[in-house]
Amino acid sequence: MDDKFLKPYNPQETEERIYKLWKKSGFFNPDNLPKRHEEPFTVIMPPPNANGHLHAGHALFITIEDIITRFERMRGKKALWVPGADHAGFETQIVYERELEKQGRSRFGMDPKQLYDEIMVFTLENKKHMEAEVSAMGASCDWSREKFTLDENIVRETQKTFEQMYDDNLVYRGNRIINWCPKHQTSLSDVETEFVEKKDPFYYIKYGPFTIATARPETKFGDKYVVMHPDDKRYKDYKDGQKLEVNWINGKITATVIKDAAIDMSFGTGVMTITPWHDAIDFEVAERHNLEKDQIIDWRGKLLPIAGEFAGMKITEARPKIVEKLKENGLLVKIDDDYKHNVRVCYKCGTSIEPQIKAQWFVKMKPLAKLAIDAVESDKIKFIPENYKKIFLYWMEKTIDWNISRQIIWGIPIPAKLCEKCGHGFPDLKSKMNQCPKCGGSVTADIDTFDTWFSSGQWPYLALGYPNSDDFETYYPTDIMETGHDLIFRWVPRMVIFGLYRTKKIPFNTVYLHGLVNDAKGKKMSKSKENVINPLDLSKKYGTDALRIGLIVGNTPGTDLALSEDRIRGYKNFANKLWNIARFILSQEKPPNNKNKLDEELVNEFNTLAKDITRDMENCRFHIAAEKIYAYVWHRFADEIIEKSKPARPDDSGHSGGKQTVNRATLYYILENSLKLLHPFMPFVTEEIWSSFTKATNKQGNLLMIESWPFT
C-alpha cells in the first residue's frame, strides 16, 4: 500500500500535482488521444471576462463542462473543449474606469490610445489570473487552442461579418432613437437596459386649451406638437394640423395638433405633447407625421440653450425649478404624488437611460431571426431544460433591430467610414476610401466599437478558427453550448443567428442552461450585500472535488442553486471516505488474481447502476448521476458490501462469526469502476487513487482520465 494512505486525503498537496500530470500527458488536446478516440465531440467554453477573478457562476459552468468533456473523452470520443477569454468591451471598460477613479483619474479627457493601451495591460494581467483559476477548478480544456476575443484573426473575421452583412443589406446606418447612458456616455442595446419601478410626482400642466400630464417637465421645452387620438370625442373640434397659440414655459409658442392612434384615450387626459428626441413613442409619432425633432438634453444629461434660463443645468437640479416657474405662470394644474412608473436604466450603473437620437449602425433582425426560429422550431437545436425553447422563440419573434455601435474605446473597431457631407456610412476594412461614394464628400473613420455581443455572438465558429481551419471542419457544429440562463437573450440568440448566417450551419446541437449560484439562503450574491462566496476559497478549504460535486448534486438545469459552505464540507467528507475505501481495499496483502471469483449478484447490481448512470450522463442529468454514484459508493459499497467482506470476529460467547461473504476480486472490480464513474465529478481524488490502484494491480500506465467508461 502507498504510504500516502496513512494520512487523510489532502487536496492541497494533490491537486496541483495531478493537474500538471494531466497537462503533461497532452490529452487535453484531442490530437494526442489514443487511436480509439475517433468521433469528435466539441464544447466551446463561454469565454470568461478577463477583468477580474472567477466567481461561483464560473465555478459551476467549468464543473459542468468539464464533466461533459471528461465523460465523453472516457467514452472514446475525440473530445475537445476550447477555452477562451473575453475582452468584454463595455464591462471591462467600466471595471477599469473604477480603477482610474481610485487613482483620481477619469477616462474623459484621456488620450484614447493611452486609455486603450492601459486597458490592454490590465486585461492581459487579469487573463492570466483567470486561466490559473480555471485550471485550479480541474478544467480539462485544450489550452493550446485557447482564443482571446481580440486575437487578430478574430477581430478580422468579426469585421468581415459586418462588411458581409452590409453587402447583404442586413446592416444599415440609421439616425434613430437609441438608449443613451449619460454616465457611461455610450448607447446601449435594449438587452443592456433594465426597468425599475420608480415613484415620481406626476405633473398636470396647462398647454393652451388642453391639460397634459408628465413625469418629466424638463423635457417639455421644445414641445410644439400636441397629440390626441383621432377617435377621442372630447377633442373632436380640433383638427389634425390645426395651429394654436400657446402660452408655454418660456413664453408664447405656436403648437400644432396631431391626431395619432398611438395615444391611449384612457390614460391621463388623453392628450400629450411630444418630445421626439427623448422618447421612443414620441419619436415614432414624429416619424409617422414627419415632424421636427429638437434636442433638449445634451449627452451629459444637461439642458441645452432651448431651455432658456435653465440651460446648462442637470435634470435633477432643473426639475424643481421648472415646476416652480410653471406654478408662477399659472400653468401647473395639479401634482399627483402617488404615480408609479417603470423607468429604463443602464443595466450596469442603474442610471436612468436618456433616449437620444443618434446615427448608429443597426442589424436588421427580422430576416435573421427567421433563420433562428426555423432552426429551433424544427428541433435542430435542443434546449435543456426544454421550457427555454419557448422563451427563446418568444424573444426571437418580437426582436427589434439591434444597435451595435458603442461609444467606448475598449472593443473591436467598427471598420467604417462616415461622410462628413451627407452622413452616409459604409464599411472600409482596409481603410483605403477617402471619398464618399454617394456624394464625393470627405470621409472620416467611425471611432465607435462593436457591441461585445456582436463578436461573442460569433464565438462558436471563430474560436475554431473559421474560416479555412481544420478544426472548424472537424469540430463544427459543436455538440453542446453550456451557459447561464441569464444569457438566453443576450448571447444564445446571437450565436444561433450568426452561426446560421455566416457558416450556414447551426453552431451547436444542444443548449444547456444552468441556473444562477446564490448564497446559502437563496439570495443573489452581491458585493453590497456582502454575501459573495468566493469559489476559490471553498476549493482551498475543502478541496476542488468537494466544491465540484457540491455544485452538481441536486442542481437541476435552469434552476438557481443555494450554495452553502456546509454543503461543500459534506462532500469533502465524501472525498475522504473514498480515500479510506481505497486505503482499506488496497491495503490487504495481495491483490486478487484474475481467477478469483466475482460475486455475480453484486457485480450485476453495480453494472445495472453504471448503465443507469450512463443514461443520466447522456441526457445531461448530472445532478441525478452524481447523487446516484455518491449514494452507492458510500451507503452501499462502503457501509454494506465492504463490511460484509471483512473476516467476521468471534462474538462475545466465543462462537466464531459468520464467514466472509464477499470476494476480494469483487471489491477490486467495484472500486475500479466506481473510480471511473466518479472521475468526471471528482477528477483529482479519483486520479490520485487510480495511480495506487494500478500500482497494486500491476496495470500501471494509463491515466484514469483516458480510461474507458464502463459500459459505453
Added chain:
RNA sequence: GGGCGGUUAGCUCAGUUGGUUAGAGCGACUGUUUUACACACAGUAGGCCGGGGGUUCGAAUCCUCCACCGCUCACCA
C-alpha cells in the same frame, strides 16, 4: 400588464415518461473511540408534497381554478 418558473422534513433541494410504506445533504436527538475512515459507524425523531376541484384502479407527478414567492419581458406620456 404579458410570459416563464417555483411552493415537498427545521434549512437547501432531488423526485426521467403517474405505480407499492415520499428521498438526499446539512441540522437535531440517542448511542458507539469496533483492527479503512470520529472527515466515522449504528440508530431515532421530523412531511394531509401551498389550497380547492377534477381525470384515474392509482396523483407530489396529468387537467382546472385560487393564493403567495421568484425571475423575465414591456413605448401609458
